[in-house]
Each structure stands twice: as C-alpha cells, then as structure tokens.
Amino acid sequence: MRKITEIHSRAVLVPTENIDTDQIIPARFLKTTSREGFGEKLFYDWRYDADGRMIEDNIIDSQMKERKCILVAGDNFGCGSSREHAAWAIADAGFMAVVSSSFADIFRNNALNNALLPVQVSHGFLAALISAIRSDPELAVDIDLPSQSISAKGVGTERFPVNGYKKECLMKGYSDIDYLLAHKDSILRYEAERDA
Amino acid sequence: MGKTLFDKIWEAHRVMEIPDGPDVLxxxxxxxxxxxxxxxFNALKSKGMKVFRPERTFATCDHNTPTLHQELPIGDPASAEAVAALARNTSDNGIRHFPLGDPGNGIVHVIGPEQGIVLCGQTVVCGDSHTATHGAFGNIAFGIGTSEVEMVFATQCLMQSRPRQARITVDGKLARGVTPKDVILYIISRLGTGGCTGCFVEYSGEVFRNMSMDGRMTVCNMSIxxxxxxxxxxxxxxxxxxxKGRRFAPSGEEFDRRVAEWKSLYTDEDAVFDMEYRFDAADIRPMITYGTNPGMGVPVGSAVPDKAVGCDGPGFDKALAYMGFHKGQQLEGFRIDYVFLGSCTNGRIEDFRAFAGAVKGRHKADGVTVWLVPGSKEVERMIEEEGIGKILKEAGFELRQPGCSACLAMNADKIPEGKYAVSTSNRNFEGRQGYGARTILAGPLVAAEAAVTGRISVPLSFEGAPSIA
Incomplete structure (x- = not known):
C-alpha cells in the first residue's frame, strides 16, 4: 500500500450530507471482477446524463480541472452499501483523503484498507472549511498524519482521530492482512482451544 | 458491571487485542x-494462497441474476462472467456454492438462515451491508469490504475496533396492519440515517419478543x-x-446441547449501554418514505415535512427535488407506477403471505407494473405449496424468480427514469432502483394496497387510530 504522511492540496467540495455509496459509484458499474479503473465512474450520475453525455458545469468536473487530492464532504459520508468500489473509485481518481464530520463505518474501514485517509472533523470546523473553500476554491488544505492535524488558512487547525495501530500502518504502508498472516499461530491456538 | 449480549459474543471470538488498535476477531x-x-479471490490467488477454512464459507449468486428465464444463459456478458467467476472460485477453493437454479439458491441473507447455516451466538460477515440481517438470531453480524473478505479467506479473522452500543426498546402492542418494516422505518425516521453510526444496536422489548424470525430479520436488516x-x-x-430441522443446523442431542448454550445469550440486567432509546408500539403506523434516504419517512397520511432528522441541510431540498415532491404535500392517494415486493428486507414467506392476504379477491390496478420476487428458491417453493401463488395469479399478478432484483437494479429489473415505485426494499437512494427512479419504501401491506389501487394508501387491515395530524 502507498504510504501517507503529509497531504498538501486544494480540495474538491461535495457539501451535501448523507452521500451514499450508490452516488459515489452506481451499482451497475460493479459487474467487473477487477479493482482497476473505477475513478472514471466516480459520482457518475452527477456528471453524466441518461445518454452518457457529460453534464455541463457539473459539481465534480468543474472542480477537477487540475489534480486535487482532498475531497471535502457533508456529514455521514459513505453511508449505504459495503461496496469497496466506492473507496477504490475515490482513490483511483487521485484522492488521498476525505474530510467530513462523520463517516459510515464500513466506508471508513474500506478507505483505511486502501490508504485513503478519512479525516473526521467537528461540525464547526467542517462548516468553516466548506465556507472558506466556497469563497476561495484555490485554498490549500494541509493534512499532517504524524500530528493528526488538518489546517487551512482562515479556518484554523484541528486534530482528528486515528488509532495508533492504523496510523503506523498508513505511515509505513502496512496492511491488515499482513498483520493477520503474521499472527497465524495465535489464530490456530484460538481454534484449538475453542474446539477442546 | 454486567455484560451485554454483544459483549459476550465479541469476547468469545476475540483472538487477540492490539494495544491502541483493533481486536482480532x-x-x-x-x-x-x-x-x-x-x-x-484474485488477490488471494496472486499471493499463491487458498481459502484457509473453506467449510466456514457459503456462496450464492443473487445480485446479477435475472428474475425471468433463469434456465437460459445470462444475457448481460458482464453479469454472466461475475456469476461464472463465483462458480470457478468456489470450486477451486472447496467452498459450498448454491448456483442459479439450485434449490438452495437465493438472496444471501435469505438463504443463510433458511438453510440453517447461520445459528446463534456467532460472528457472521459478508461483503454486503445487509449482513446485519443475521443479528436476528443473536449473532454479531456485519457487512465488510472486499479487502476484509480477502482477510477472512486468508485467516478466518478480521481486525475490528469495538463499536459503541445502543439499545432500542419498543414496548406495547402493534396495531393490526403494522408490519416489522413499519417498525424499523419508524425507528430510522426518529433517529436519522446516520443516527447510530459507530454503534451496534440491540433491539429489545415486547414488540421484538412477539415478533417472528422473519420479522426480526426485516428489522435487523435495516440497522445499517x-x-x-x-x-x-x-x-x-x-x-x-x-x-430446528434446517439443513445445515445441528440435530438430535447436539441441537439440544447447543440450545442449552444459546440460552445464556442475553444482556445482563445491570449491563450499561452507551445510548438507550425507547419507543411506544402504539405510536407506530404504516410508514412510507418521501425522500432519498431511509430516514426520510412518515406515516401514510402525514404530509411531507420540512426537514428530517440528520437531513436538514442542502440534502433535504435536493432529495425533494429528485422525488418531485414538495414540503407540506399529502402523499396519501398519490398515483404510483411500479410496485416491488422482494429483497433481503421483505422477500421472505411471511411477506408473501401478508401481500397475498391483502390482495386476495381483489385485482391488480391497471397501469401499475408489479414485480413479485421471492427471496429464494425455498420461498418460491413455499409460495406454491401454500397456495399463495394461486391467490396472486387470480388477482392478476405474476411471480418472478428469486434474486436481489429491483432492490439495486444490477440485473434487468430497473425502474425507468422519473417513475415512482413503492418498494419493500431497503434503500431509496437516488438512482438505486435505476437511473432517475423514484423509490418510496414501504412494508408488504402498503405495497399490496398500492398494487391493487395504484395509489399510496393505508392498508385495509390497519386498525390503528384513523387519522394523524
């Protein structure tokens, strides 16, 4: 997995609350058995009409004229389906972090398993950040994983939660499956004790 | 301090604790x-590995499968390949698979309990958010992502942080004509679509004690x-x-021994929850949703409100615009185009019994398309065995074949753009049932009433208070 320490980028704003995984990636794109190429389908139905023509001035493409690595979203981001395709699509589109005041549990795990950092901030910080980006779309946002802090000019700085284990995984590029495989002995011991 | 039911199961499945990190379950x-x-499966193969404990994994195809002519090859090549890949992968790894057409095939959350695969006091996972269904049996059951599916394949374990716990108690008696779906839609409308994020919920009280297993599954299903x-x-x-007596369930003395164990699966009286919510059964009426998240629900007969719990920002107006509704609009009597009975929420035999009971001796409304999709082959079999199929046919309805169908429209069962569907499924998200489709979630009785009147109406059998302000 890629490593994450610091992210310095302008942000794409999707300020609606309760953005569900069907909006992030509609179910009809989940038929492939690969995990590549979902970035093109990100927020598809917000970007394209029923005939597949790009909607002019849509909220996503109008903000993506240059590469941005941070997505700033309304409360309860990623609710709904467990599809990891949602995290794959966001990461594949070049994002490294999503900022919101809360994340659905399964989306949060999926994001962490794909080195996509969920940055949970207070409602007040999120509202201030959204308003600052609205008035200056070029505003740079800084995310620093070692100090677990996010800051932007005129908004201030706030700390965000991430447990120590996950933080180390993200900074060193480790994944949960490697950890589990390294502890197979404990798993076998658990099975033996339970069956005894 | 006492333990909750959740604590007891979690602790019995904890392999390791990681300091300042998750538990290995x-x-x-x-x-x-x-x-x-x-x-x-691809990731596992690329590491040169096989599934570690294949006997603990069970497979079915349900999302991509057609609900007509299942005996023919699947028309959509991408869907056909997804279904074929599951057959290959399960065969390569020695996993039991219920392929399309098999008597055990059906929606994953319908067949798990039906086949006796899911018991009590277990940890149950699936790469599907509606895995919460299996909590109805006293299990810790939750949906996971594909990276986590790979972890379970490789190690039969997952790394999970312990969630907070909430208890939702509903006491009293439900009025006739109020279904388990109405109970959960009511609860979600009160707590909001993100109201229990980060929590595991125990449902307790008289209403759930008196509920059948099919009903408890409907409630647990929509926890997410x-x-x-x-x-x-x-x-x-x-x-x-x-x-008792289900295909993969323990039998004889082994069953009795397990039941004795399962009887210890309850929350101790002095256990403490992070959150407690209480509702009165008498306040619950037949429900519908009017927006684009399941928390945007009201009793049939109530007008569209001007905000919802957890949805009072730009999302609320966007949702109403998508649905073509306005604040203060009365939806009772509103003409609809489609009715869908089915899904892992309401595709079980009791849902078909309820629907058939309501339409018996009446006739399908002209101009309404009705899709009745059993949750499994076993449900389909029981529908015929109990004579429900005959009642439905006489009322002008046709039965389709089992699968997820129009719940998420991955197969051909898509609601057309702009059309209104009364749906017994679980999500009314934008585009969920097809591009531009407008979903009104409801229980099987409201769906039946819509199917015979073509309109949103209170079920005839409802015996609660006649009107609501």
Missing amino acids: YIDRHLIHEVTSPQA EMGAKGGIVAPDDTTFAYI
Whole structure:
C-alpha cells in the first residue's frame, strides 16, 4: 500500500450530507471482477446524463480541472452499501483523503484498507472549511498524519482521530492482512482451544 | 458491571487485542456473493494462497441474476462472467456454492438462515451491508469490504475496533396492519440515517419478543440504514424453533446441547449501554418514505415535512427535488407506477403471505407494473405449496424468480427514469432502483394496497387510530 504522511492540496467540495455509496459509484458499474479503473465512474450520475453525455458545469468536473487530492464532504459520508468500489473509485481518481464530520463505518474501514485517509472533523470546523473553500476554491488544505492535524488558512487547525495501530500502518504502508498472516499461530491456538 | 449480549459474543471470538488498535476477531460464518468476492479471490490467488477454512464459507449468486428465464444463459456478458467467476472460485477453493437454479439458491441473507447455516451466538460477515440481517438470531453480524473478505479467506479473522452500543426498546402492542418494516422505518425516521453510526444496536422489548424470525430479520436488516454496524435480538424459543430441522443446523442431542448454550445469550440486567432509546408500539403506523434516504419517512397520511432528522441541510431540498415532491404535500392517494415486493428486507414467506392476504379477491390496478420476487428458491417453493401463488395469479399478478432484483437494479429489473415505485426494499437512494427512479419504501401491506389501487394508501387491515395530524 502507498504510504501517507503529509497531504498538501486544494480540495474538491461535495457539501451535501448523507452521500451514499450508490452516488459515489452506481451499482451497475460493479459487474467487473477487477479493482482497476473505477475513478472514471466516480459520482457518475452527477456528471453524466441518461445518454452518457457529460453534464455541463457539473459539481465534480468543474472542480477537477487540475489534480486535487482532498475531497471535502457533508456529514455521514459513505453511508449505504459495503461496496469497496466506492473507496477504490475515490482513490483511483487521485484522492488521498476525505474530510467530513462523520463517516459510515464500513466506508471508513474500506478507505483505511486502501490508504485513503478519512479525516473526521467537528461540525464547526467542517462548516468553516466548506465556507472558506466556497469563497476561495484555490485554498490549500494541509493534512499532517504524524500530528493528526488538518489546517487551512482562515479556518484554523484541528486534530482528528486515528488509532495508533492504523496510523503506523498508513505511515509505513502496512496492511491488515499482513498483520493477520503474521499472527497465524495465535489464530490456530484460538481454534484449538475453542474446539477442546 | 454486567455484560451485554454483544459483549459476550465479541469476547468469545476475540483472538487477540492490539494495544491502541483493533481486536482480532474470529469469524464463524462467511457468506459470499458474486459482486464483492472476485477481487478478493484474485488477490488471494496472486499471493499463491487458498481459502484457509473453506467449510466456514457459503456462496450464492443473487445480485446479477435475472428474475425471468433463469434456465437460459445470462444475457448481460458482464453479469454472466461475475456469476461464472463465483462458480470457478468456489470450486477451486472447496467452498459450498448454491448456483442459479439450485434449490438452495437465493438472496444471501435469505438463504443463510433458511438453510440453517447461520445459528446463534456467532460472528457472521459478508461483503454486503445487509449482513446485519443475521443479528436476528443473536449473532454479531456485519457487512465488510472486499479487502476484509480477502482477510477472512486468508485467516478466518478480521481486525475490528469495538463499536459503541445502543439499545432500542419498543414496548406495547402493534396495531393490526403494522408490519416489522413499519417498525424499523419508524425507528430510522426518529433517529436519522446516520443516527447510530459507530454503534451496534440491540433491539429489545415486547414488540421484538412477539415478533417472528422473519420479522426480526426485516428489522435487523435495516440497522445499517441508520448507520449501525449491526443489530441484534436475543435468541429465544422462537429462534430455536426456527433453526430446528434446517439443513445445515445441528440435530438430535447436539441441537439440544447447543440450545442449552444459546440460552445464556442475553444482556445482563445491570449491563450499561452507551445510548438507550425507547419507543411506544402504539405510536407506530404504516410508514412510507418521501425522500432519498431511509430516514426520510412518515406515516401514510402525514404530509411531507420540512426537514428530517440528520437531513436538514442542502440534502433535504435536493432529495425533494429528485422525488418531485414538495414540503407540506399529502402523499396519501398519490398515483404510483411500479410496485416491488422482494429483497433481503421483505422477500421472505411471511411477506408473501401478508401481500397475498391483502390482495386476495381483489385485482391488480391497471397501469401499475408489479414485480413479485421471492427471496429464494425455498420461498418460491413455499409460495406454491401454500397456495399463495394461486391467490396472486387470480388477482392478476405474476411471480418472478428469486434474486436481489429491483432492490439495486444490477440485473434487468430497473425502474425507468422519473417513475415512482413503492418498494419493500431497503434503500431509496437516488438512482438505486435505476437511473432517475423514484423509490418510496414501504412494508408488504402498503405495497399490496398500492398494487391493487395504484395509489399510496393505508392498508385495509390497519386498525390503528384513523387519522394523524
């Protein structure tokens, strides 16, 4: 997995609350058995009409004229389906972090398993950040994983939660499956004790 | 301090604790389907590994499958390949698979309990958010992503942080004509679509004690729609009677021994929850949703409100614009185009019994398209065996074949753009049932009434208070 320490980028704003995984990636794109190429389908139905023509001035493409690595979203981001395709699509589109005041549990795990950092901030910080980006779309946002802090000019700085284990995984590029495989002995011991 | 039911199961499955990190949890039952498993199988194969405990995993295809002519090859090549990949992957790894047309095939959350695969006091996962369904049997059951599916394949374990816990108690008696779906839509409308994020929910009280297993599954199924990691109901004699005699369930003395163990699966009286919510059964009426998240619900007969719990920002107006509704609009009597009975929420035999009971001797409304999709081959079999199929046919309805169908429209069952569907499924998200489709979630009785009148109406059998302000 890629490593994450610091992210310095302008942000794409999707300020609606309760953005569900069907909006992030509609179910009809989940038929492939690969995990590549979902970035093109990100927020598809917000970007394209029923005939597949790009909607002019849509909220996503109008903000993506240059590469941005941070997505700033309304409360309860990623609710709904467990599809990891949602995290794959966001990461594949070049994002490294999503900022919101809360994340659905399964989306949060999926994001962490794909080195996509969920940055949970207070409602007040999120509202201030959204308003600052609205008035200056070029505003740079800084995310620093070692100090677990996010800051932007005129908004201030706030700390965000991430447990120590996950933080180390993200900074060193480790994944949960490697950890589990390294502890197979404990798993076998658990099975033996339970069956005894 | 006492332990909750959740604590007891979690602690019995904890393999390791990581300081300032998650716990390693052992997984008893892993259910898989064709949408969220192929990338996990591919990743495993690329590491030169096989599934570690294949006997704990069970597979079915349900999302991509057609609901007409299942005997023919699947028309959509991408869907056909997804279904074929599941057959190959399960065969390569020695996993039991219920392929299309098999008497055990059906929606993953319908067949798990029906086949006796899911018991009590277990950890149950599936790459599907509606895995919470299996909490109805007193299990810690939750949906996972594909990376986590791979972890379970490789190690039969997952790394999970312990969630907070909430208890939702509903006491009193439900009025006739109020279904388990109305109960959960009511709860979600009160708590909001993100109201239980980060929590595991126990449902307790008279209403759930008196509910059948099919009903408890409907309730637990939609726990995720208020953000909960899962929902759980303490097992009791209703649970044990359901499990007894099922295909993969223990039998004879072994069954009795297990029941004795399962009787310790309850929350201690002095256990403390992070959150407690209480509702009165008498306040619950037949429900519908009017917006684009499941928390945007009202009783049939109430007008569209001007905000919803957890949805009072730009999302609320966007939702009404999508639905073509306005604040203060009365939806009773509103003409609809489609009715869908089915899904892992309401595709079980009791849902078909309820629907058939309501339409018996009446006739399908002209101009309404009605899709009746059993949750499994077993449900389909029981529909015919009980004579429900005959009642439905006489009322002008046709039965389709089992699968997820129009719940998420991955197959051909798509609601057309702009059309209104009264749907017994679980999500009314934008585009969920097809591009531009407008979903009104409801229980099987409201769906039946819509199917015979073509309009949103209170079920004839409803015996609660006649009107609401």
